[in-house]
Amino acid sequence: xxxxxxxxxxxxxxxxxxxxxxxxxxxxxxxxxxxxxxxxxxxxxxxxxxxxxxxxxxxxxxxxxxxxxxxxxxxxxxxxxxxxxxxxxxxxxxxxxxxxxxxxxxxxxxxxxxxxxxxxxxxxxxxxxxxxxxxxxxxxxxxxxxxxxxxxxxxxxxxxxxxxxxxxxxxxxxxxxxxxxxxxxxxxxxxxxxxxxxxxxxxxxxxxxxxxxxxxxxxxxxxxxxxxxxxxxxxxxxxxxxxxxxxxxxxxxxxxxxxxxxxxxxxxxxxxxxxxxxxxxxxxxxxxxxxxxxxxxxxxxxxxxxxxxxxxxxxxxxxxxxxxxxxxxxxxxxxxxxxxxxxxxxxxxxxxxxxxxxxxxxxxxxxxxxxxxxxxxxxxxxxxxxxxxxxxxxxxxxxxxxxxxxxxxxxxxxxxxxxxxxxxxxxxxxxxxxxxxxxxxxxxxxxxxxxxxxxxxxxxxxxxxxxxxxxxxxxx
Amino acid sequence: xxxxxxxxxxxxxxxxxxxxxxxxxxxxxxxxxxxxxxxxxxxxxxxxxxxxxxxxxxxxxxxxxxxxxxxxxxxxxxxxxxxxxxxxxxxxxxxxxxxxxxxxxxxxxxxxxxxxxxxxxxxxxxxxxxxxxxxxxxxxxxxxxxxxxxxxxxxxxxxxxxxxxxxxxxxxxxxxxxxxxxxxxxxxxxxxxxxxxxxxxxxxxxxxxxxxxxxxxxxxxxxxxxxxxxxxxxxxxxxxxxxxxxxxxxxxxxxxxxxxxxxxxxxxxxxxxxxxxxxxxxxxxxxxxxxxxxxxxxxxxxxxxxxxxxxxxxxxxxxxxxxxxxxxxxxxxxxxxxxxxxxxxxxxxxxxxxxxxxxxxxxxxxxxxxxxxxxxxxxxxxxxxxxxxxxxxxxxxxxxxxxxxxxxxxxxxxxxxxxxxxxxxxxxxxxxxxxxxxxxxxxxxxxxxxxxxxxxxxxxxxxxxxxxxxxxxxxx
Numbered sequence: 046x047x048x049x050x051x052x053x054x055x056x057x058x059x060x061x062x063x064x065x066x067x068x069x070x071x072x073x074x075x076x077x078x079x080x081x082x083x084x085x086x087x088x089x090x091x092x093x094x095x096x097x098x099x100x101x102x103x104x105x106x107x108x109x110x111x112x113x114x115x116x117x118x119x120x121x122x123x124x125x126x127x128x129x130x131x132x133x134x135x136x137x138x139x140x141x142x143x144x145x146x147x148x149x150x151x152x153x154x155x156x157x158x159x160x161x162x163x164x165x166x167x168x169x170x171x172x173x174x175x176x177x178x179x180x181x182x183x184x185x186x187x188x189x190x191x192x193x194x195x196x197x198x199x200x201x202x203x204x205x206x207x208x209x210x211x212x213x214x215x216x217x218x219x220x221x222x223x224x225x226x227x228x229x230x231x232x233x234x235x236x237x238x239x240x241x242x243x244x245x246x247x248x249x250x251x252x253x254x255x256x257x258x259x260x261x262x263x264x265x266x267x268x269x270x271x272x273x274x275x276x277x278x279x280x281x282x283x284x285x286x287x288x289x290x291x292x293x294x295x296x297x298x299x300x301x302x303x304x305x306x307x308x309x310x311x312x313x314x315x316x317x318x319x320x321x322x323x324x325x326x327x328x329x330x331x332x333x334x335x336x337x338x339x340x341x342x343x344x345x346x347x348x349x350x351x352x353x354x355x356x357x358x359x360x361x362x363x364x365x366x367x368x369x370x371x372x373x374x375x376x377x378x379x380x381x382x383x384x385x386x387x388x389x390x391x392x393x394x395x396x397x398x399x400x401x402x403x404x405x406x407x408x409x410x411x412x413x414x415x416x417x418x419x420x421x422x423x424x425x426x427x428x429x430x431x432x433x434x435x436x437x438x439x440x441x442x443x444x445x446x447x448x449x450x451x452x453x454x455x456x457x458x459x460x461x462x463x464x465x466x467x468x469x470x471x472x473x474x475x476x477x478x479x480x481x482x483x484x485x486x487x488x489x490x491x492x493x494x495x496x497x498x499x500x501x502x503x504x505x506x507x508x509x510x511x512x513x514x515x516x517x518x519x520x521x
Numbered sequence: 522x523x524x525x526x527x528x529x530x531x532x533x534x535x536x537x538x539x540x541x542x543x544x545x546x547x548x549x550x551x552x553x554x555x556x557x558x559x560x561x562x563x564x565x566x567x568x569x570x571x572x573x574x575x576x577x578x579x580x581x582x583x584x585x586x587x588x589x590x591x592x593x594x595x596x597x598x599x600x601x602x603x604x605x606x607x608x609x610x611x612x613x614x615x616x617x618x619x620x621x622x623x624x625x626x627x628x629x630x631x632x633x634x635x636x637x638x639x640x641x642x643x644x645x646x647x648x649x650x651x652x653x654x655x656x657x658x659x660x661x662x663x664x665x666x667x668x669x670x671x672x673x674x675x676x677x678x679x680x681x682x683x684x685x686x687x688x689x690x691x692x693x694x695x696x697x698x699x700x701x702x703x704x705x706x707x708x709x710x711x712x713x714x715x716x717x718x719x720x721x722x723x724x725x726x727x728x729x730x731x732x733x734x735x736x737x738x739x740x741x742x743x744x745x746x747x748x749x750x751x752x753x754x755x756x757x758x759x760x761x762x763x764x765x766x767x768x769x770x771x772x773x774x775x776x777x778x779x780x781x782x783x784x785x786x787x788x789x790x791x792x793x794x795x796x797x798x799x800x801x802x803x804x805x806x807x808x809x810x811x812x813x814x815x816x817x818x819x820x821x822x823x824x825x826x827x828x829x830x831x832x833x834x835x836x837x838x839x840x841x842x843x844x845x846x847x848x849x850x851x852x853x854x855x856x857x858x859x860x861x862x863x864x865x866x867x868x869x870x871x872x873x874x875x876x877x878x879x880x881x882x883x884x885x886x887x888x889x890x891x892x893x894x895x896x897x898x899x900x901x902x903x904x905x906x907x908x909x910x911x912x913x914x915x916x917x918x919x920x921x922x923x924x925x926x927x928x929x930x931x932x933x934x935x936x937x938x939x940x941x942x943x944x945x946x947x948x949x950x951x952x953x954x955x956x957x958x959x960x961x962x963x964x965x966x967x968x969x970x971x972x973x974x975x976x977x978x979x980x981x982x983x984x985x986x987x988x989x990x991x992x993x994x995x996x997x
Contacts, residue, residue: 134610137789142646164906165646170618170671172640176715195646195669196908197944218992237906239652241996245988246978256978257947260954261903265995266978267988275983283985313613427737430640430713432672468673468944471733478736502722502732502742507751509758512721512743516694519741520717 075112075119075153078105078297081398089154089210094284096295105297106337106399107154112345121150123346127316130308134168144168145205145305151341152301154210161209162238166201167305169193171313171460176429177441181448185458187319188426188440189310192433192466196258198388199303199331199464200230204292206302208234211290217241220284221292222276225255226388226465231292232262243289245269245276252387254472274393294395300334307338310460311348318342318352320457323440323447325464326356326365326411327389329400335462336403352460355409356400357443359384359436363413365397374401385473385482386419388436388465410452414442417491420477424498427474432467551588551595551629554581554773557874565630565686570760572771581773582813582875583630588821597626599822603792606784610644620644621681621781627817628777630686637685638714642677643781645669647789647936652905653917657924661934663795664902664916665786668909668942672734674864675779675807675940676706680768682778684710687766693717696760697768698752700727702864702941704742705734707768712738719765721745721752728863730948750869770871776810783814786936787824794818794828796933799916799923801940802832802841802887803865805876811938812879828936831885832876833919835860835912839889841873850877861949861958862895864912864941886928890918893967896953900974903950908943 079086082103096105111119130148133141140146140158144167149158171189178186191199208231211219220243221231228244235242242264246256248271259266269276277293284291292299311318318339324332332354342348358366362382368374379393394400404411414422422445423438440461447453467474476482478501488495505515555562558579572581587595606624609617616622616634620643625634647665654662667675684707687695696719697707704720711718718740722732724747735742745752753769760767768775787794794815800808808830818824834842838858844850855869870876880887890898898921899914916937923929943950952958954977964971981991 131611135607137791139649164648165669170641173615193641193669193671197942218996233906233908235906236904241992243988243992248980251978253951254947257950258908258943260976260978261900261908261943261950262906263900263904263974263976265976265992267981267991268978269981269983269988271983279983279985279988283988286985287989315613424737424739428712428739430709430711430738432709432734432737466673466944467734467737468942471730474733474737475729498739500736500739500741502727502736502744504724505743505745507745507747507755509755509762512719512745512755512759513763515743516717516719516741520694 073153073158074156075109076107077110079108080104081106094291095281096291096297104295104395104399107297107301109153112341121345126150126347130312139163143205144309145202145302148305148308151308152206152305154206154298154301155213157213160212161205162212162234163205164195164201164233164237166194166205167309169306169309171310172429172431174429174461177425181445182455183448183453183459184456185319186461187459188431188461188463189306190431190433190463191306192437192463192469196226196229196233197466197469198226198230199306200226201233202305203299203302203330203334204230204234207292207296207298208238208240210298211292212238212240214290216288216290218243218288219290219292220245220280222246222273222280223293224251226469227293228256228264229258229262232259232264235264236262241265243267245280247271247273247276255387255469294328294330300330300337303331303334304338304341306462307335307342311339311342314458316348318348318350319460321353321355321409321453321459322462323355323357323444323459324462325389325436325439326358326400327362327391327394327436329356329365329394329396331462331464332356332403333396333399336399336407340406351407353409354403354407355443355447356404356411357439358411358413359386359389359419359439360413360415362390362392364392364394365400366411366413368397368401369411374405385416386435386439387470388434389439410447412443412446414439414446416487417483417495418442418445420482421491421494421498424477426463427467428498431463433463434465434467434469435473437463437465549629549634550632551585552583553586555584556580557582570767571757572767572773580771580871580875583773583777585629597821602626602823603788606788615639619681620785621678621778624781624784627784628682628781630682630774630777631689633689636688637681638688638710639681640671640677640709640713642670642681643785645782645785647786648905648907650905650937653901657921658931659924659929659935660932661795662937663935664907664937664939665782666907666909666939667782668913668939668945672702672705672709673942673945674702674706675782676702677709678781679775679778679806679810680706680710683768683772683774684714684716686774687768688714688716690766692764692766694719694764695766695768696721696756698722698749698756699769701731702945703769704732704740705738708735708738708740711740717741719743721756723747723749723752731863731945770804770806776806776813779807779810780814780817782938783811783818787815787818790934792824794824794826795936797829797831797885797929797935798938799831799833799920799935800938801865801912801915802834802876803838803867803870803912805832805841805870805872807938807940808832808879809872809875812875812883816882827883829885830879830883831919831923832880832887833915834887834889835862835865835895835915836889836891838866838868840868840870841876842887842889844873844877845887850881861892862911862915863946864910865915886923888919888922890915890922892963893959893971894918894921896958897967897970897974900953902939903943904974907939909939910941910943910945911949913939913941
């Protein structure tokens with residue numbers, strides 16, 4: 046039987062019943078690493094513990110050379126893949142329940158898929174946004190909600206990939222510097238794999254709520270008397286001296302997992318990609334990964350074109366926006382980041398070069414939005430029944446701006462990528478509705494809009510008449 | 522074509538491509554309501570706004586008389602259903618992506634399934650618990666994680682059902698008295714349906730974090746100068762005077778949605794049910810619903826037997842345990858409830874009679890666990906990478922007790938039902954790991970176990986040696 050042929054594969058399920066699953070005869074591990082700076086290509090095993098190129102110091106990206114050979118044995122067959130990925134949704138196998146590993150033919154990064162570390166990430170909902178579509182005069186508006194992943198953020202899709210690599214390579218301990226979603230995801234997957242995990246955080250003001258998950262999943266958290274960059278620098282030294290696997294975003298395998306929502310989106314539209322995908326911009330790994338995912342689909346013939354991919358930053362944490370304005374995106378000056386959308390409060394994004402490439406290649410835009418615009422957009426998404434963390438709401442705020450500037454036509458199909466669950470930042474929500482979130486000068490021009498969205502609890506007499514009158518007054 | 526025949530059904534998907542979906546020719550609405558007290562049977566339309574029996578004041582349950590007729594036209598065909606439900610996992614239709622409506626032949630409660638209100642609830646993960654299984658000497662231990670629903674709790678499965686009924690019957694406003702997961706779920710589904718929603722809460726100490734979701738989804742929250750029972754009583758009066766749909770747990774349609782995890786569990790085990798299902802016991806709607814789900818599967822010939830269903834309460838909120846001890850479960854004395862597991866802090870559970878029936882019919886147990894046992898079990902689940910809210914952890918704590926008492930054999934297949942996401946109560950997690958959660962007298966005998974599980978952040982010098990030494994000391 047030749048390569049790329051689909052073959053039935055009889056296995057025993059956990060309940061002992063014989064099942065027919067399907068696989069495509071391909072190697073599980075076809076990847077190499079290519080430096081995005083100097084183009085040097087190395088094998089996965091040759092990567093240094095800090096994942097930096099020894100020649101130029103830049104980051105690596107995962108590449109699959111076999112895919113480039115038109116008649117090559119390792120080039121997947123698009124029709125077979127579409128059928129296979131769909132069928133796997135009906136499978137009883139744990140690996141097929143993952144929205145990342147369901148697409149494993151496009152992530153051949155492991156010697157064996159036999160023991161991937163999974164929490165059933167991915168396969169997240171694509172919600173239709175009817176209210177926002179109407180308000181903006183757009184026919185087709187959707188939200189792909191990555192906050193519906195197991196630990197509540199998009200980071201899970203990347204962690205299942207990178208943790209599986211760590212486990213396969215025999216590491217007993219993994220680590221990251223993070224005070225937020227990354228540490229939560231790492232801790233959960235490490236626990237699932239039975240590995241120890243280490244989180245480094247800076248001294249000083251820490252939002253402990255965000256770290257509760259890392260504790261819950263059993264990470265050791267070390268607080269250091271240095272800033273965040275100092276934590277990252279020390280961790281880079283640590284992984285060079287001890288067998289600890291680095292899981293910050295320099296790790297190129299995380300992006301391999303994070304590219305899979307592109308596959309899910311393409312599949313949901315029957316392999317006709319939407320016109321425009323809008324993504325929050327923090328460390329820029331996500332936009333890079335999604336761009337890579339769509340590019341691979343196109344190069345393999347699964348889709349005909351790329352969607353425009355636009356990146357939205359918060360006004361107070363907009364180094365990429367400035368890079369486009371000041372340097373035509375050829376250089377990036379780090380900024381001191383200030384925004385209440387903590388998940389994108391990043392002044393020196395690691396993956397900025399990859400993101401620039403994605404925006405330029407797809408014809409997308411890069412812009413920023415204010416704190417008030419973020420808060421309003423979050424409340425509007427809430428009104429559609431979709432909670433999200435503040436960073437996710439920049440996508441809707443950005444779309445409004447793009448639409449006002451005539452950059453999005455009413456006939457376009459637009460997908461907003463929501464990155465985190467509303468429960469990730471309950472304090473932000475409460476602050477908004479109580480009116481304590483924003484300063485007065487931030488809300489100028491938005492006072493009425495904000496007031497109409499606020500839903501602080503009100504004290505009412507315990508009578509039928511009083512409650513009904515409050516209801517009539519507030520919601521009509 | 523006769524009833525129960527599967528027929529292809531050509532429809533247009535959202536992208537305009539013609540799709541073949543499958544449906545079984547059955548009526549969408551086959552239900553009646555039967556009083557669990559006096560047995561009176563009425564149609565759905567005849568129910569009073571407070572969902573109480575006018576004759577005896579008891580609750581109703583949804584019944585499907587057509588299923589009882591062996592050769593009846595409305596009795597579903599088990600083989601066809603299993604095939605159909607599996608195929609729907611590959612469907613592109615929104616309704617088929619719901620783990621509740623995927624099983625809609627067993628929830629014929631609507632005149633039309635055309636506009637169900639869904640957030641893609643259900644289809645939650647069934648995780649294998651390897652560590653806990655080993656520690657307890659049980660071969661097959663799983664956790665069904667209902668906290669992976671869109672708003673972070675099992676309530677979503679019930680809300681999609683009851684909200685769809687509300688919408689179909691033309692209500693413009695829905696309401697509940699709740700300070701927690703119920704209000705979050707109601708608010709989200711109401712927003713999705715474009716309906717207004719009203720939450721009544723008592724004056725005084727409120728955990729605002731829990732209400733952040735209701736605000737986010739746009740509910741109006743009214744705080745009244747009465748206790749929780751007072752809120753519920755007033756709401757009952759309100760719904761009699763105004764066209765507002767009541768969504769507290771007296772609403773029997775919520776249980777129809779909450780029974781669907783039973784279908785998912787049975788399907789995951791290839792229609793051989795596990796030996797034992799362990800459920801947290803608060804208001805007792807969940808255990809009632811799951812029992813109903815398994816009973817219907819058995820009566821329709823989809824499974825051969827019922828699993829034992831055991832209910833675990835917190836020691837300080839154990840009215841059902843006392844009912845078994847003091848009254849052979851024929852009467853229930855309300856208690857003043859005290860437990861940090863807020864989701865089951867309920868002294869007068871609405872669905873206790875239904876739950877008693879389930880426990881007795883299936884041969885399960887009812888027991889309680891202490892605050893320290895809950896906290897330890899939660900941390901142990903965390904160590905497997907499964908965060909949950911404290912109430913969920915009573916299941917593992919209860920299993921340990923049942924196992925110690927010889928009531929669970931090592932060969933049994935056991936499923937723990939986890940009800941809420943860890944992000945629902947970050948403060949509890951932080952308190953446990955910092956050592957501020959439990960009082961000293963609560964931890965007597967558990968000090969070592971607790972210390973070994975605590976993972977409070979530690980201050981460490983910013984050197985490689987200091988961090989590595991901390992790691993070695995703490996995690997080995």
